[in-house]
Amino acid sequence: MDITRIEAAAERLRGNVRRTPLLSSAALDAIAGRRVLVKAECLQHTGSFKARGGWAAISALTAEERACGVIAYSSGNHAQGVARAARALGVHAVIVMPSDAPRSKIDGTRAYGAELVFYDRATGDREALGAGIAEERGLTLILPYDHPEVIAGQGTAGLEIAEQAAEMGVREAEVVVCCGGGGFTSGIALALEAHAPEMRVRPAEPTGFDDVARSLASGSKQFNAQTGGGLCDAILTPTPGTLTLPILSRLCGPGLVVEDDEVLRAMALAFRHLRLVVEPGGAVALASALFRPEAFEGHTAIATLSGGNVDPDVFRRALDLV
Amino acid sequence: MDITRIEAAAERLRGNVRRTPLLSSAALDAIAGRRVLVKAECLQHTGSFKARGGWAAISALTAEERACGVIAYSSGNHAQGVARAARALGVHAVIVMPSDAPRSKIDGTRAYGAELVFYDRATGDREALGAGIAEERGLTLILPYDHPEVIAGQGTAGLEIAEQAAEMGVREAEVVVCCGGGGFTSGIALALEAHAPEMRVRPAEPTGFDDVARSLASGSKQFNAQTGGGLCDAILTPTPGTLTLPILSRLCGPGLVVEDDEVLRAMALAFRHLRLVVEPGGAVALASALFRPEAFEGHTAIATLSGGNVDPDVFRRALDLV
Known part of the structure; x- marks a missing residue:
């Protein structure tokens, strides 16, 4: 896996997937205590970076x-x-x-x-x-994350983040990515390594499904006790991928872990201040940027809003917190 | 009011307001029976084109x-x-x-x-x-619509629509605009007259507040019986503006009128298929494009999603219809 494969994927994707906007909100900046940019992949075709x-x-x-x-x-x-x-x-x-x-x-x-x-x-x-x-x-x-072309495709979002942030004058940032098996996270990390080397990628996971955070902390592959039942259905994978873990270990971390109620609060804030519909698994990175300010360094955090495919009953739970 | 004022406003706005995306969804195309592009002004700073x-x-x-x-x-x-x-x-x-x-x-x-x-x-x-x-x-x-610079500023969205549609190969379209006093509608109409002359602007209003549709149909300024109490708070103006009506009369129409429950259904569809939060007054144009297909000509409708500032209790009513 290297940057040339991501750049080749970007060529094939041109005109077939959206260049999603990098958005911001003064209200979110105030909550986080730093500038927060969000990569709105919930606006991608199919409603997610996938x-x-x-x-x-x-x-x-x-x-x-x-x-x-x-x-x-x-x-x-x-x-x-x-x-x-x-x-x-x-x-x-x-x-x-x-x-x-x-x-x-x-x-x-x-x-x-x-x-x-x-x-x-x-x-x-x-x-x-x-x-x-x-x-x-x-x-x-077509494996969901342990697949070189899938990682390369997800990494095209990283090329866009590097370019869009540079247009805003941002070259240094911590980039928080909603992390399941690590395809999105490792793809973005490879893209940023080549195109925005002063950015660092931080995987974000929900409590109880923090296999990547624990794997990075311990230096060996860790597993989740359960594989279902969580709020963040999109990212409840049992363990980091075989292809992704070495990339995550080399380029990313430390991991961030948030509670389900923080994920719902992040969804509520995205509703109110960004007018975006974000699903739980897609709000984990934003929740980390907003509610774990002490875990970040620097003036800017970039959070992926990875997806927006959420059923109304779950979204109502977030609306209760607006 | 002419195009030079809109182009001058666009210069002053550069870097200070967002170029919002023109989005689409195959599911919405299927409902409308034609291609539907949406200008997502709910993603604008402050959550609306204003x-x-x-x-x-x-x-x-x-x-x-x-x-x-x-x-x-x-x-x-x-x-x-x-x-x-x-x-x-x-x-x-x-x-x-x-x-x-x-x-x-x-x-x-x-x-x-x-x-x-x-x-x-x-x-x-x-x-x-x-x-x-x-x-x-x-x-x-600073009047909300009967003000030349305000109309010019709103018209910058029309410049973007012309450019973004052309990038997609679309030159002919009916452009449905959520219409209160007519500032957004007349600004877009002036921009399209100059930059996309094969597009026609159609004002959209909710039942009971269709002063613009009736003014265009009758050829004279009409008033709404009530000025409050409707779902679509953003566009409940009593009558078309003095500056805007002549522009609307020259360039726009006929008007489209939708019911409140259709507005809520359009909000539900925007939630599900576009992952966007749209307020009632901002969903009137999309409701028209989706639920009044017989009132349109041609292969493409472009609908403004004018704003996304909606309280949770109103949004819940839309979620009930997902």
Whole structure:
């Protein structure tokens, strides 16, 4: 994995994914005690940054692989990213999703024309299920984060952050990234290493699912005790990826960990001051920037708002805190 | 009023207001039966396009006028636009607001450091109150729409629409604009007349407050029976402006009128498919594009999402419809 792969992905993505805005709000700056810029990936096609990795991975396939079709497992955002790219590029997509995924993510994936297969998050093994169907039907498996082209696609957001921050005169910053398996975080870290070397990437996770923070602190791969049941469905992965952890270890940290009620408060503040709909897993970085000011250095924090696919009942909980 | 004034305002606004994105969603296209592009002014500083007109007006004042201060009356969005520009340019601002304005708008205006004066929307006369305070304290009155620089500032959004649509290959479109007194609508119409002559502007209003639609249809200035109590607080003006009506009559129409429940449904769809927070008065144009397809011609409708300053209790009503 290096910067040339990210730059090549950026070429393929041009015109097919959005250059999302880097926004700010004086009210959020006041809460954080420093300038906070947000990379609004909730405005990305499919409502999350996963449209980048999906497009990067599928556009890199050979004609033969495209003809056979692809399979992905996902709690819903990677699902939509893969399904959208697959449909646009004429590739059949099978998506394995937990049956308790947010309704908006299931409906969204279906709307992109994907074939859905459900499993029980508590008892099923999505990796085994996905690998089995891939084998049986000759499909190419598009892993959600442990995949070089997916990491490269997510990293294109890092190229944009470097460019947009420089346009604002910002060259030094801590860049907080909502972190599940580490694809988005490691992709952004590689992009910034090359294009904004004075920025440092900080992975952000919810309490109870802080495998990356603990892995970085301990120097060895750590696991979460549970893999479901949390508010932040998009980033509840069991452990850092095999490809991503070495990148995270070399370039990122220390990790930041926030409580679910802080995530809901960050969603409420994004509603009020940014007029953006952010899902829980996409608000973890903003919550860190706002509510862990002592954990940051420097004048500027940049937080990814990674996604905005949230069901109304969860959003209502955030509105109660406005 | 002509295009040179809008272009001059655009120069003064550069770097001080946002170039907001022109977004789309396949799901919304499917509902409308044509391509729908949305100009996301809810992402503008202060949460509405009014930041444009406020900046244009205050930046056009003489040094002497700036030293004396300004006054504006507003249901809350013009208030914030004027207050933000005034603070940034070192001008004292007095804002006259209805006491039943949304909490978010009152708090936002206060946060920009303005001096607030409240009146009762049912019994008070904001124009007389504003003119009286202006006279007494020597303040310059920044009218919300019947003001050449305000119209020019709002028109800068039209320059962006012309440019952004052309980048997408769109030159012909019906451009639906949420319409109160007509400042935004007439400014955009003037900008498009010069830069996208194949586009036509359609004012959109809520039922019961369709003074502009009726004025255009009848050829003479019409009034609304009531001036308050509607869902769409931002655009409940009694009658078209003296400066704006001739522009609207020459360039715009016919008007579109939607029901409050359609406005709430448009807000719900913006939540789900665009991940944007839109206020009722800012969702009227999108509601028209989605739910009045028979009233449109051509392949593309462009709808302004004029603002996103909405209190949680109103937003919950929209979430019930997701």
